Amino acid sequence: MNMNNHIKRKDLIDFLFGTENGVFRRKIEDHLSGCQHCKREFKLLKKIFQSSNNTNLEPSENLYNRILSSYNNLQSEKRSGKTAKKFVKKNFKPVLVSAFSFLFIAAAFFVLNKSRVNKDLSKLSMVINNVIGDVSVDNVEAGKQTKFGESSIIKTGDNSSAEILFNDRILIKVTCNTILKIERAFYNKEEEKYNFSFIVKKGVVYSSFNNDDRKYKYRLKTPNSSIRSSGSEFLLSASGKKTVLLVSDGTMVIKSGNGDEVAAFRNQKYIVTDKISLKKITRKDKDLAAWIKDKKVISDKKTIAEKGSRELNVEVALTDKCGKLRSILEKGNPGQ
């Protein structure tokens, strides 16, 4: 320290924190008593390290309760871990035998009572109502009035479509290049309700579920989504990691693979990829849905479309292979 000038800052700091020896401290004290500049500096230094005086700053009482709660949880985990380990160690063989016995009995019970629990397939009528082109059920060529059941897989070829009818009430139209599996279809005696579950593995389907009497429960699945409804009208397209749902009427609940859930209402279009997005309905979407709703046929091959128009006497929407609209063939009068 140069006593002729001012105290060096680091010396002031040492002095503040009480680190200097006694002789040096006295010299600094003497200098401070006579030097206004160093006095001001020292005062600032003291202020810098003066506590903010947060006397009121303390955690809430609730925090301690949280800590107690966590403590109890940890203690329980520790006890159950120890108990489980001891128990298993001591009783491993008996536990294993008991577990297998239980599983065996449960499986036997399930198998024996499966049909008695809630299923009644006799009340169900599942039939192919209409066919255009190459349609198969479980890899067997299908035609009008072909019947099918639970676990059946319906496939349509390049230029083909099919109409499926359940109990004369539920209509599913399967367009070209579509694979639809009837995952579950039964009548629950206890609930007195029909249960359906469909898997659209790929392709486009249109459906109209009339559920005015609330006797039907439906679920649709695609490779990346799950959709449930209790009565609605919609167009569903599934391809790989993308599902498109266009709701014409009613309400549906979409759940993505991530677990996100969205309610889709009338005149809404949702696209499900790794997330669920609401999209604008285009004119083509509306036209497509309307044509299907009005029992119009869709095909991407002109000759098939013309045939459909003649035989079914309906308008046919001629699309490309991607489902995009090309033209409309008037009913009974194709090509004009």
Add this chain to the structure above:
Amino acid sequence: MLEIEKIDSLYKDLKNELFVYIYRFINSYELSEDILHDCFINLIKYSMKNEVNEKSIRAFLYRTAHNLCINFLKRNSKFSFSDIEETNISKYSSSYDNVEAEIEVEELNSKIYKLLENIDEFSKSIFIMKKEMNLSFAQIAENTGISERTVRRKMKKLSVYLMDELKKTGFI
């Protein structure tokens, strides 16, 4: 595992100073509570697997708080100390003689913590322990796990920096 009575005693003794320390880092009441909660839970979990030296519990808690604060700031890329506007903190303490002095102190502290945004977390940590908790260098060294000599050195460097900056802005 530490007994609940011990946790209770530790909490009562250390909650305020730890909370102030954390708060000065995070500047959010709720988050500071969360971090303080995690500090004690970490201690409890540690005691479930290891023998805990009573003398080192305080240092353990400070070190945990320090690390959790640093991690939080890194995750949130925030190193700013904004002005304190917590409703449950009294801005003016009863130890000041007049309002003007109180305001001056408040302004100074605000400026100081803004300047601290530009320095490393360790120095910040040491500063808070010294300023807010008035811990000795030996205690700070124990809490942070660095040598007392390093603590003094960092403190000196930080003090010079603060004084220079405050002088530039007219606080002296």
